[in-house]
Amino acid sequence: MTEPHDILFRTLADPTRRALFERLCREGEKTVGALTAKAGVSQPVVSKHLSLLKQAGLVRDRHEGRQTHYSAQLDALAPLVDWTGRMTRFWEARFDDLENLLRRMDQ
Amino acid sequence: MTEPHDILFRTLADPTRRALFERLCREGEKTVGALTAKAGVSQPVVSKHLSLLKQAGLVRDRHEGRQTHYSAQLDALAPLVDWTGRMTRFWEARFDDLENLLRRMDQ
DNA sequence: TTTTTATATAGCTGGATGGCTATGGGTTCG
DNA sequence: CGAACCCATAGCCATCCAGCTATATAAAAA
Numbered sequence: 001m002t003e004p005h006d007i008l009f010r011t012l013a014d015p016t017r018r019a020l021f022e023r024l025c026r027e028g029e030k031t032v033g034a035l036t037a038k039a040g041v042s043q044p045v046v047s048k049h050l051s052l053l054k055q056a057g058l059v060r061d062r063h064e065g066r067q068t069h070y071s072a073q074l075d076a077l078a079p080l081v082d083w084t085g086r087m088t089r090f091w092e093a094r095f096d097d098l099e100n101l102l103r104r105m106d107q
Numbered sequence: 108m109t110e111p112h113d114i115l116f117r118t119l120a121d122p123t124r125r126a127l128f129e130r131l132c133r134e135g136e137k138t139v140g141a142l143t144a145k146a147g148v149s150q151p152v153v154s155k156h157l158s159l160l161k162q163a164g165l166v167r168d169r170h171e172g173r174q175t176h177y178s179a180q181l182d183a184l185a186p187l188v189d190w191t192g193r194m195t196r197f198w199e200a201r202f203d204d205l206e207n208l209l210r211r212m213d214q
Numbered sequence: 215t216t217t218t219t220a221t222a223t224a225g226c227t228g229g230a231t232g233g234c235t236a237t238g239g240g241t242t243c244g
Numbered sequence: 245c246g247a248a249c250c251c252a253t254a255g256c257c258a259t260c261c262a263g264c265t266a267t268a269t270a271a272a273a274a
Contacts, residue, residue, distance in 0.1 A: 013117050033220065063221095066271040081188075140249095149234065151251085152233060155232080155252085172250090173240065
């Protein structure tokens with residue numbers, strides 16, 4: 001019952017965590033320290049969020065000496081795009097049916 | 108700080124709630140009773156979830172006698188689509204910069 | 215080696231929330 | 245009218261989780 005988009009919705013639902021992901025998308029690779037500086041929460045909290053983002057496949061980490069660099073893994077958003085696309089197509093399919101019905105009623 | 112996509116992520120993060128929205132997208136308008144029958148949770152829980160979906164603009168309700176019909180409001184997903192699009196464009200912009208850099212280095 | 219720096223982990227706590235049952239409000243049926 | 249029905253609300257409880265501080269781990273610097 002656990003679809004691929006499920007973990008994405010859950011992970012991106014938290015504003016702090018989503019803001020971290022957005023910064024990585026906008027500004028590219030960043031260290032934990034750099035992210036913490038403007039995150040508005042403590043460093044352990046940032047680390048925890050990055051860990052969850054990594055679990056969801058939304059970020060990668062790269063170790064360099066004593067610092068860890070994180071970067072967005074954008075293709076991880078694909079299941080989200082697919083899901084919204086599917087929902088839209090369901091809607092359109094039912095709309096087409098309605099159109100057909102109306103067309104038949106017209107004759 | 109509360110962006111339009113924020114409430115969508117939060118609302119769709121819950122699997123039960125998202126399943127209700129999916130059913131409304133797939134199968135069109137449904138009464139609370141019909142939704143409850145296959146939701147796996149009690150009727151009050153379904154009502155509560157529908158209320159939150161409505162607050163998020165994801166569904167509409169239509170009262171008819173003693174029953175309430177709910178239907179998906181699909182254009183409400185637009186901020187979600189916009190957000191994923193923006194993230195993707197940030198990524199591509201940085202990728203283009205990298206390409207330019209490599210091109211300059213090549214010369 | 216000792217100290218400082220960078221990040222991760224452990225443990226705690228308050229607040230948010232999803233589930234339940236019980237009940238209220240309103241509608242249709244007998 | 246009263247009974248049955250549909251849905252929403254109220255109130256409660258357990259669980260989850262985002263935040264904190266303290267500490268462990270590990271690397272660079274002194």
